Amino acid sequence: MLKQTGLEYSVPARGGWTIVHVGMLVPEAHEIFVCAAGCLRGVVLSAAEMNLTDRFSTVAIEEHNVTDGDMEELLVEGVTDILNRLKKRPPCVLIYTSCIHHFMGTDLDDCFRILSDRFPDVDFVDCYMTPTMRKSTLNPDKMMRKRLYAAIKPLKTDERDVLLCGNCFSVSDTSDIKVLLGKAGKRLLELPSVDNYSDYKKLGSAGLIISNLSVAKDAADELAEKLGVKSLQLPFSFGYEEIRDNLCKLADEIGTTYDTFEVDKARAEEALDKAMKVIGECEIAVDGMITTRPYSLARLLAEHGFNITAVFSDSVGGEETDYEWLKTNVKGIRFEKCISPEMRTFSYKSTVQSNPLGACGTNTASNANNIIPAKLLALGQKAAYFTQTPYFVDMVENGPLYGFDGIVELSRMMTDAFINVKDLKKTLDIKGWGCESCI
Amino acid sequence: MNQARKVLSTYSSDTFGVISALYGLGGLLVMHDASGCNSTFTTHDEPRWYGDDGLVFVSAVTEEEAVMGTSGDRLAADMIEAARHFKPNFTAIASTPIPWMTGSDIDLTAAEIEDKTGIPSFGFDVSGMRSYEIGASMALLMLAKRFCNAPKSSVTGGVNILGATPLDLEDGQFEYVKAVIEGCGLNVLSSWSMKGRFEDLAKASGAEVSLVVSVTGIDTAKYLFEQYGIPYVIGLPSGPVTDKAVSTALKDAIKAKKCNSIFDGYISDRGAATVVIGEPVAARSLALEKNSVLSNDNTCNMSINGKVRVISPIVDSPNIGALLSTGDIMTASETEIEDELKKCKTIYADGLYRFVCPEGAELIKVHHRAYSGRIM
Numbered sequence: 001m002l003k004q005t006g007l008e009y010s011v012p013a014r015g016g017w018t019i020v021h022v023g024m025l026v027p028e029a030h031e032i033f034v035c036a037a038g039c040l041r042g043v044v045l046s047a048a049e050m051n052l053t054d055r056f057s058t059v060a061i062e063e064h065n066v067t068d069g070d071m072e073e074l075l076v077e078g079v080t081d082i083l084n085r086l087k088k089r090p091p092c093v094l095i096y097t098s099c100i101h102h103f104m105g106t107d108l109d110d111c112f113r114i115l116s117d118r119f120p121d122v123d124f125v126d127c128y129m130t131p132t133m134r135k136s137t138l139n140p141d142k143m144m145r146k147r148l149y150a151a152i153k154p155l156k157t158d159e160r161d162v163l164l165c166g167n168c169f170s171v172s173d174t175s176d177i178k179v180l181l182g183k184a185g186k187r188l189l190e191l192p193s194v195d196n197y198s199d200y201k202k203l204g205s206a207g208l209i210i211s212n213l214s215v216a217k218d219a220a221d222e223l224a225e226k227l228g229v230k231s232l233q234l235p236f237s238f239g240y241e242e243i244r245d246n247l248c249k250l251a252d253e254i255g256t257t258y259d260t261f262e263v264d265k266a267r268a269e270e271a272l273d274k275a276m277k278v279i280g281e282c283e284i285a286v287d288g289m290i291t292t293r294p295y296s297l298a299r300l301l302a303e304h305g306f307n308i309t310a311v312f313s314d315s316v317g318g319e320e321t322d323y324e325w326l327k328t329n330v331k332g333i334r335f336e337k338c339i340s341p342e343m344r345t346f347s348y349k350s351t352v353q354s355n356p357l358g359a360c361g362t363n364t365a366s367n368a369n370n371i372i373p374a375k376l377l378a379l380g381q382k383a384a385y386f387t388q389t390p391y392f393v394d395m396v397e398n399g400p401l402y403g404f405d406g407i408v409e410l411s412r413m414m415t416d417a418f419i420n421v422k423d424l425k426k427t428l429d430i431k432g433w434g435c436e437s438c439i
Numbered sequence: 440m441n442q443a444r445k446v447l448s449t450y451s452s453d454t455f456g457v458i459s460a461l462y463g464l465g466g467l468l469v470m471h472d473a474s475g476c477n478s479t480f481t482t483h484d485e486p487r488w489y490g491d492d493g494l495v496f497v498s499a500v501t502e503e504e505a506v507m508g509t510s511g512d513r514l515a516a517d518m519i520e521a522a523r524h525f526k527p528n529f530t531a532i533a534s535t536p537i538p539w540m541t542g543s544d545i546d547l548t549a550a551e552i553e554d555k556t557g558i559p560s561f562g563f564d565v566s567g568m569r570s571y572e573i574g575a576s577m578a579l580l581m582l583a584k585r586f587c588n589a590p591k592s593s594v595t596g597g598v599n600i601l602g603a604t605p606l607d608l609e610d611g612q613f614e615y616v617k618a619v620i621e622g623c624g625l626n627v628l629s630s631w632s633m634k635g636r637f638e639d640l641a642k643a644s645g646a647e648v649s650l651v652v653s654v655t656g657i658d659t660a661k662y663l664f665e666q667y668g669i670p671y672v673i674g675l676p677s678g679p680v681t682d683k684a685v686s687t688a689l690k691d692a693i694k695a696k697k698c699n700s701i702f703d704g705y706i707s708d709r710g711a712a713t714v715v716i717g718e719p720v721a722a723r724s725l726a727l728e729k730n731s732v733l734s735n736d737n738t739c740n741m742s743i744n745g746k747v748r749v750i751s752p753i754v755d756s757p758n759i760g761a762l763l764s765t766g767d768i769m770t771a772s773e774t775e776i777e778d779e780l781k782k783c784k785t786i787y788a789d790g791l792y793r794f795v796c797p798e799g800a801e802l803i804k805v806h807h808r809a810y811s812g813r814i815m
Contacts, residue, residue: 006514006517007469008496010478012482037449037568038455038479038535041483041484042475042478042479042482048791059443060442060449062442066540085445134501341521439814
């Protein structure tokens with residue numbers, strides 16, 4: 001048993017979005033990363049894999065720039081050179097600086113001032129690839145969600161417009177939020193659904209900002225303050241009470257009532273029962289990649305009789321109640337930290353001796369090419385990798401799910417994943433779930 | 440502005456070169472990095488990662504550690520703990536921009552790990568700002584200096600393959616190289632390091648000749664020549680002409696105890712309309728191969744007006760210049776490459792160069808993992 005160590009392992013499950021993917025949500029924006037070669041390597045190939053090379057450029061920092069102290073000149077002249085060589089001037093440029101700029105005290109304000117003077121027709125947005133800040137309060141993920149809305153300016157408020165802030169995926173049309181807003185005559189605005197820069201700028205008319213991810217709260221609050229409107233947090237959850245409370249809170253804010261709790265709950269119950277009839281006692285592993293609330297999801301499923309055997313997640317942050325409930329009520333459940341070095345040689349031991357669809361026993365990621373999977377349903381790519389099951393729900397960061405409707409949809413996805421085998425390696429190899437991929 | 444790239448990709452870095460060269464030899468490998476290096480390396484540069492149990496981690500250095508200069512202490516403790524758990528053949532630390540910039544003493548950290556565990560440990564003070572061949576070359580040389588210490592006992596026909604990593608060679612290419620060596624009556628004694636075994640490294644001093652298949656193997660080849668008198672041949676078998684050239688050169692080197700390269704006598708024409716872009720050993724070997732086709736001469740006669748020239752887009756290794764002929768160029772500048780390609784009709788290069796290929800020119804894709812990773 002390896003004691004607590006600060007070394008970290010990287011699971012070969014690539015569906016999670018990076019700051020490259022997130023930045024591309026700003027339509028027509030051009031990303032320019034100013035970093036060392038090692039840092040550029042990952043982002044430039046992410047953009048290429050997305051077939052978005054035409055919206056992506058780089059400026060490489062070399063050793064002499066550090067010793068010469070010309071980081072400002074490199075940034076300004078590098079960006080200028082790229083913009084002058086692009087066939088079409090983008091309306092917005094996201095400039096990503098890196099840890100090294102901040103350690104060297106690069107005068108970024110001056111760089112952006114000069115660039116704005118040189119290119120007055122371009123909105124420059126300062127973005128940050130600063131992994132040294134990963135464990136800080138304002139980590140790069142939270143920062144990136146904030147920067148997504150930086151180029152939005154206040155417009156005349158349209159009270160009909162409600163902006164869902166900070167999500168990478170639009171919620172489905174049948175989601176509880178959209179239905180409730182529709183009932184009150186409101187429209188839901190979402191960045192992932194915006195097609196062009198002109199429409200992006202129109203997001204400045206929002207009369208209310210809502211957010212359902214903890215990483216998006218800072219972004220929502222900042223945008224709301226800028227637009228002079230209210231920010232409302234409706235945390236994503238699989239817990240019935242929490243979902244109901246969120247919908248009531250939203251209803252109060254938009255001047256209506258949430259009065260379909262019993263009906264919505266019954267729909268969710270029915271969907272879970274239906275899934276249970278198919279999936280039965282099959283072991284289920286959940287991860288923190290498929291959803292921002294893996295413990296809430298595991299608890300919901302365990303409360304409905306599903307056989308939850310493992311949760312793969314790097315932290316319990318914000319879900320202590322659900323975590324404690326699982327620890328107390330689900331016998332034998334294991335909690336695994338994905339980044340732990342020991343996970344490199346992790347073996348998942350099935351609790352069953354045999355089942356109709358596959359061999360029982362040990363699934364080991366490190367002998368992945370030779371194993372016959374035990375029948376196990378994984379919810380999320382990392383859970384699938386660690387258990388080496390081809391039966392898995394492939395989704396990241398809650399996908400389009402929200403509320404009771406989200407539970408109905410997830411039940412359907414689980415049933416489908418239980419029946420239909422996926423190519424595990426091929427699926428996990430593709431970066432940025434939901435994005436175009438040239439692979 | 441040579442450092443600005445509008446559309447072209449970037450080559451793998453020195454940090455990843457270190458790890459790629461050492462991977463597969465049973466080491467505990469750590470990139471002294473905040474986050475991101477591990478994912479980048481294992482996604483794009485290391486095809487063996489999925490389903491393998493090679494040990495590569497990041498140190499997860501934080502802002503506070505970097506500012507306070509305490510990352511080395513914690514890294515040593517973490518690696519000692521991990522080394523005791525995993526019992527690797529060796530441990531290695533490759534630096535990245537922030538530890539490099541803040542002057543983190545990774546040699547000292549490595550020495551502390553070795554002192555506490557008895558496991559051979561190395562630090563590589565790379566910056567993450569240079570290209571992969573620098574790091575891979577350092578790593579292979581370090582292996583030679585530390586582990587290739589068996590008493591000299593010559594193995595007849597024994598060949599060391601030097602500079603083989605997945606950054607430059609596909610699996611199939613490696614097997615092809617091996618087949619060419621075996622096809623001329625020689626045998627592979629050790630591979631540095633793709634598909635190699637840790638225990639074979641010590642045997643390398645008994646080889647009769649080394650074959651350098653990429654620029655990353657040159658420093659190690661020179662070391663083995665100086666220490667053990669093992670001559671080396673530079674060249675990558677890439678078809679009938681170069682296969683034969685390599686076979687002949689290996690035998691000549693054994694006989695004469697002299698080093699040579701298969702393209703020593705091939706002088707490319709600066710105005711040639713056919714160009715190969717890539718790692719210089721592979722690119723020059725392919726140029727030689729294609730020149731024989733264009734010249735309708737399969738006898739491997741050398742030419743002073745070669746119809747195929749080379750652009751080496753990796754520029755950091757001091758060994759690159761000597762590999763090129765007068766018609767070849769070495770540049771990492773996007774605009775220079777773009778201008779050069781305007782003169783070309785046929786371009787052999789990785790698929791990601793398609794963005795700078797002029798209209799009317801034919802791009803023949805030659806995958807180079809160090810450039811496009813797994814996506815081309």
